[in-house]
Amino acid sequence: MEVILRETIDNLGRAGQVVKVADGYARNYLLPKKLAYLATPGNLKVIEFEKQSLLRKDAKQQGDAENLKQILGSVELIIRRKVGEQNALYGSVTNADVAEELEKKGFQIEKRKIHMDDHIKTLGEFSIPIRLFKDVTAHVKLKVEAEPEA
Numbered sequence: 001m002e003v004i005l006r007e008t009i010d011n012l013g014r015a016g017q018v019v020k021v022a023d024g025y026a027r028n029y030l031l032p033k034k035l036a037y038l039a040t041p042g043n044l045k046v047i048e049f050e051k052q053s054l055l056r057k058d059a060k061q062q063g064d065a066e067n068l069k070q071i072l073g074s075v076e077l078i079i080r081r082k083v084g085e086q087n088a089l090y091g092s093v094t095n096a097d098v099a100e101e102l103e104k105k106g107f108q109i110e111k112r113k114i115h116m117d118d119h120i121k122t123l124g125e126f127s128i129p130i131r132l133f134k135d136v137t138a139h140v141k142l143k144v145e146a147e148p149e150a
Contacts, residue, residue, distance in 0.1 A: 001020070001022070001026045001027075001038075002018055002020050002021075002038075002039035003018070003019060003021055003026050003030055003031070003036035003037060003038060003039055004016065004017070004018050004036060004037045004038075004043055004044065004047050005017050005018075005019060005030075005035065005036050006034060006035055006036055006037065006050075006054075008058070008134070009030075010112070010131075014058075015054040015057070015058065016047055016050070016051045016054050018039050021036075026038075061133055062133055062134070062136065065133035065136040066136055068132055068138065069132060069136055069138040072107070072130065072132075072138040072140050073138060073139065073140075075102075075105060075107075075141070076140075076141040076142075076143065077098065077102065077105070077128075077140060077141065077143070078142075078143045078145060079093055079098075079101060079143070079144050079145070080144075080148075081093065081144060081145075081146070081147055082146075082147050083123060083146045083147070087122055087123045087146070088122060089121050089122065089144070092119035092121045093120040093121075093142075094116070094119050095111045095112075095114035095115075096111045098114050098116070098128055098140070098142065099111040101142075102140070109130060113130055113132065114128060114129075114130050115129045115131055116129075120142075122144070123144050123145060123146060124143075125141065125142070125143050125144075126141075126142045126143075126144070127139045127141060127142070128140045128141075
């Protein structure tokens, strides 16, 4: 099924773009959440009028993402975990843990925007990339420390 995206969706396309998706994905997710229109001739004409506002919206989001990148560049997160032998963590630190720590500091970042190659399983300092917008990626410093024993 072909749809016209109303918003930029990661791994799918940008706002105003016509993309082919599975019927179920369109009917059950994109259309009910008003993230896309069906690609009909009438809707193709309507989207031409909306493209200008979409371009302005994209420019504003790009600027907001650049500002947030500057702020996040100075943020340092500290996560404390229980450790075993050889400083190996019990469990691991995931993108959900990083999102939770960012939320505690007042930042609303979706965990899917936090890109970690793998879960962190050792103590140390790490640079965590966060994809804020198309070409805007911020890096947050993360320290994983041992939890003090009671």
